[in-house]
Amino acid sequence: MNNLSILLSRLQMIPLITYVVIVTVICQHTASAQSRPFNIPNLSSYNCTDVDAANAAGVRHMGQVINGRYHEWHEIYSSFDGKQRLACISLIVPEARQMSLYEARAFLKDIKR
Numbered sequence: 701m702n703n704l705s706i707l708l709s710r711l712q713m714i715p716l717i718t719y720v721v722i723v724t725v726i727c728q729h730t731a732s733a734q735s736r737p738f739n740i741p742n743l744s745s746y747n748c749t750d751v752d753a754a755n756a757a758g759v760r761h762m763g764q765v766i767n768g769r770y771h772e773w774h775e776i777y778s779s780f781d782g783k784q785r786l787a788c789i790s791l792i793v794p795e796a797r798q799m800s801l802y803e804a805r806a807f808l809k810d811i812k813r
Contacts, residue, residue, distance in 0.1 A: 748788035748798040
């Protein structure tokens, strides 16, 4: 039996809850280590109904636990006057919908980047 087989056989003896606890601790440590102040982007051009594919500057797929609940969303950016600006946030999880300007502003305040 090689070393990998021995390791795998020993790992099978450890209860699943041990793995869950280890992964949870690692994720919490990583999340707290990556938290830093975040400035809300310029929202002067924010308007989900006006997003134009011709001016599209990119889309970022994001996911994060916010206030104890997992969220997943797309940040859609457009080019205005040669600058990239956030044009729309399209929430995917927990509820698929596009956010209004006021919802986006409140949502961005809760994000830790």
